[in-house]
Amino acid sequence: MSKFFEDIKTEYxxxxxxxRVRYDGEYDLAKTLDCGQCFRWERVNDEWLGxxxxxxxxxxxxxxxxxxxxxxxxxxxxxxxxxxxLDEDYEAIDAELLRNCQNPAFVKALxxxxxxxxxxxxxxxxxxxxxxxxxxxxxxxxxxxxxLSFALGKQVDTSTMQNHGAAGRxxxxxPTADAILGAGEDxxxxxxxxxxxxxxxxxxxxxxxxxxxxxxxKQIEKLDxxxxxxxxxxxxxxKVASCALLFGFERLDPFPVDVWMKRVFEKYFxxxxxxxxxxxxxxxxxxYLFDYERNNQQ
DNA sequence: CTCCAGGAACTCC
DNA sequence: GGAGTTCATGGA
Numbered sequence: 001m002s003k004f005f006e007d008i009k010t011e012y013x014x015x016x017x018x019x020r021v022r023y024d025g026e027y028d029l030a031k032t033l034d035c036g037q038c039f040r041w042e043r044v045n046d047e048w049l050g051x052x053x054x055x056x057x058x059x060x061x062x063x064x065x066x067x068x069x070x071x072x073x074x075x076x077x078x079x080x081x082x083x084x085x086l087d088e089d090y091e092a093i094d095a096e097l098l099r100n101c102q103n104p105a106f107v108k109a110l111x112x113x114x115x116x117x118x119x120x121x122x123x124x125x126x127x128x129x130x131x132x133x134x135x136x137x138x139x140x141x142x143x144x145x146x147x148l149s150f151a152l153g154k155q156v157d158t159s160t161m162q163n164h165g166a167a168g169r170x171x172x173x174x175p176t177a178d179a180i181l182g183a184g185e186d187x188x189x190x191x192x193x194x195x196x197x198x199x200x201x202x203x204x205x206x207x208x209x210x211x212x213x214x215x216x217x218k219q220i221e222k223l224d225x226x227x228x229x230x231x232x233x234x235x236x237x238x239k240v241a242s243c244a245l246l247f248g249f250e251r252l253d254p255f256p257v258d259v260w261m262k263r264v265f266e267k268y269f270x271x272x273x274x275x276x277x278x279x280x281x282x283x284x285x286x287x288y289l290f291d292y293e294r295n296n297q298q
Numbered sequence: 299c300t301c302c303a304g305g306a307a308c309t310c311c
Numbered sequence: 312g313g314a315g316t317t318c319a320t321g322g323a
Contacts, residue, residue, distance in 0.1 A: 135320095235307085
């Protein structure tokens with residue numbers, strides 16, 4: 001971990017704990033939370049309010065620092081430092097990507113997307129969220145995940161967060177696999193998940209039984225083996241597996257190809273271009289290209 | 299009305 | 312092993 005994070009102190013705003021973190025290199029909080037990799041953050045004035053790992057926080061970027069409200073120093077070290085990828089060297093990652101690929105569109109996408117970081121999300125939430133994402137659009141994915149959380153998640157305390165967008169509102173953690181499995185397919189279907197309901201249940205069943213185990217999966221080194229492991233779940237194919245692995249299983253090499261990325265390849269790349277060209281940080285390159293294309297559609 | 303969305307399973311050949 | 316079809320839903 002960077003030496004910048006050796007001395008984070010818990011500060012207080014009334015009885016609300018928070019931390020200030022001076023980050024290293026480029027960071028773009030807004031793009032990071034709004035580039036389609038996560039679905040539970042919303043902008044409230046100049047802050048981002050959201051839940052991850054069962055905790056409600058509000059984050060803002062200000063003068064080379066991230067300020068994380070409702071986080072102690074302990075939570076920062078245990079959860080948020082890695083969640084927000086503050087412990088990774090993106091200057092080195094970008095340099096490696098540019099060494100591997102000089103495609104003009106990619107160089108531009110990297111320039112535009114600089115500061116985006118791949119979050120390290122909860123594995124189960126990533127699996128479930130990207131099953132929901134299939135043949136779906138981002139606003140509706142968010143709605144379904146909210147409905148799932150409201151119905152089956154745990155309500156979190158908002159008493160210290162009244163001045164940070166939580167007043168008069170309720171917040172719920174993302175439900176566990178047990179809670180989803182217990183609710184049953186008909187109930188999951190009733191939350192407008194459509195044909196994905198049976199896929200969500202199958203994932204929950206395999207998660208609860210241990211047939212799919214996050215720690216075991218993280219031990220698999222080869223990407224194609226990790227993909228095959230997740231594809232044991234009905235409704236998880238190459239693309240969903242790639243997203244889940246990239247955003248929830250501690251790896252940066254998966255390169256999810258969706259309808260947007262197909263457009264990117266048709267528009268800017270040679271026919272025989274292989275995403276493996278990007279190397280071990282291909283997933284970061286993918287996110288730059290994805291965000292670039294999504295923000296530059298005519 | 300049709301078309302599309304961070305796709306995958308299924309059914310043909 | 313590819314190409315075409317189907318699957319829920321809601322917004323454009």
